[in-house]
Structures are given as structure tokens and as C-alpha cells.
Amino acid sequence: METKTQDICEITTEPIRPSRLNELFDDPSCGALTTFTGKVRDHHKERAVLSLTYEANTPMSEKILREIIGEARRALEVKRLIVVHRIGDLSVGEVAVWIGVESAHRDSAFGACRYIIEEIKKRVPIWKKERGVDGSERWLEVC
Amino acid sequence: MKITIRYFAQLKDQLHRDWEVMTVGDYANPGEVLRLIFPKTKEYEVMKRYLRVAVNSEYARMGDLLHDGDEVVFIPPVAGG
Numbered sequence A: 001m002e003t004k005t006q007d008i009c010e011i012t013t014e015p016i017r018p019s020r021l022n023e024l025f026d027d028p029s030c031g032a033l034t035t036f037t038g039k040v041r042d043h044h045k046e047r048a049v050l051s052l053t054y055e056a057n058t059p060m061s062e063k064i065l066r067e068i069i070g071e072a073r074r075a076l077e078v079k080r081l082i083v084v085h086r087i088g089d090l091s092v093g094e095v096a097v098w099i100g101v102e103s104a105h106r107d108s109a110f111g112a113c114r115y116i117i118e119e120i121k122k123r124v125p126i127w128k129k130e131r132g133v134d135g136s137e138r139w140l141e142v143c
Numbered sequence B: 001m002k003i004t005i006r007y008f009a010q011l012k013d014q015l016h017r018d019w020e021v022m023t024v025g026d027y028a029n030p031g032e033v034l035r036l037i038f039p040k041t042k043e044y045e046v047m048k049r050y051l052r053v054a055v056n057s058e059y060a061r062m063g064d065l066l067h068d069g070d071e072v073v074f075i076p077p078v079a080g081g
Helices: A018-022 A058-075 A106-123 B009-015 B030-037 B041-050
Strands: A008-012 A032-039 A047-056 A080-086 A088-091 A095-103 A126-132 A137-139 B002-006 B019-023 B052-055 B058-060 B071-075
Touching (some): A008 A058, A018 A032, A018 A095, A032 A106, A058 A106, A080 A106, A126 B009, A137 B009, B002 B030, B030 B041, B030 B052, B030 B071
Parallel strands (some): A008 A080
Antiparallel strands (some): A032 A095, A047 A088, A047 A126, A126 A137, B002 B019, B052 B058, B052 B071
């Protein structure tokens, strides 16, 4: 959903396209755009990973994402924030979460981007089940 | 009063259901509801430490009062991002 400030935060089942999301940042008053792309990695600790299944309490996740970007906005001088998290089955290399922050200067952009991903990992009710190459499955906890 | 409980992730797998409607007494709290789901003391104590709780999409405490029509979600450790 989009707010008056043009921020976007959503949970999606569709593939995330970073290049398309990058194009949404075009404010000429901003000298900095920081983005974070979280992808499915091919290993977790010593275990080879085949895929991840993400599950979310979607209404609560979107609500908490809005709270998180509101906190980032109150603490830092940022112009636009976009956060998209995908749920469903994702293979190695696919994008699970994408964050973009545009601001006049780089300090705010870096700071807000970092803050958002760290808070997502602590607070947003999203879970992931890892499927190993050996076929075993397990729900992961914060990493 | 009637409340709706939703389960996700490992809790959903463990309980083999993703939601249910439960009738609870007036002045019930999430801790008491958890006790109804896990009646064995040892398991209840483990779950109470392991899970967080949300009521109507807001994080809440196990001792908070519930109201008729509330939606309760017991939240296993989150792993977004």
C-alpha cells in the first residue's frame, strides 16, 4: 500500500524485480539512494540449501512494516522508502526482500536502510522453512 | 466469549491446524488460552517462553485481557528478511 508520502510497503507472492523498483526513485532533490536486496542463499551454516518457503501473517506484517518505515522517517531525513517482502516458495538466488531509501544525503539513506532490515528480522511476523538438498525441512529462527 | 486463534509456521505444523474458534471465559488472557492448547504443564511452560503473542495484529502480553471477537496469534520466533 502507498501512503501520502509515496512510501510503499507490501508483502507479495510475485517475484520481486529490483530494476523496476529502482526506477521508482527519481526525486531530483535526492543525492542518495541506498538499496538492500535479500536473496536466498545456497547454504545455512554447514547445510546446503535448495529452497526456502516464506510464510507471513500478512495483515500484521504490513502493519508492522508501516510502523518501521514510520520510525525510520521520524528519526532520519528521508524522502521515500520502499519495502517489499515476498512470501511463498523461493529458490536459491531469488529475491526475498527489497528495501530502497532515497534521501538528500547518504547518511540518512544508509542509516534508514540498515534500520529497516534489522527491525524486519526482529519484529515482522514472517517465517521461513528451509529445504535442504537432502530433502529435509526445518523452520529457521532469527539469523 | 468467542475468540479466533491463528497458527503459523512450526506451530501450525505441530498442531495440524491453522486456525480455530475458541469459547473462553470473560476476563481470559492469552496465557490462559495457551494453557488450553497445551494442557501439560511442562509443554505449556516451554511454549510460554518460546512464543510471543499478538492480539488483533498488535503484539501483546500473555496477561492482557481479551475481548469478545479478538483474534489471537501465537508467534514462533520470526525469521523474515
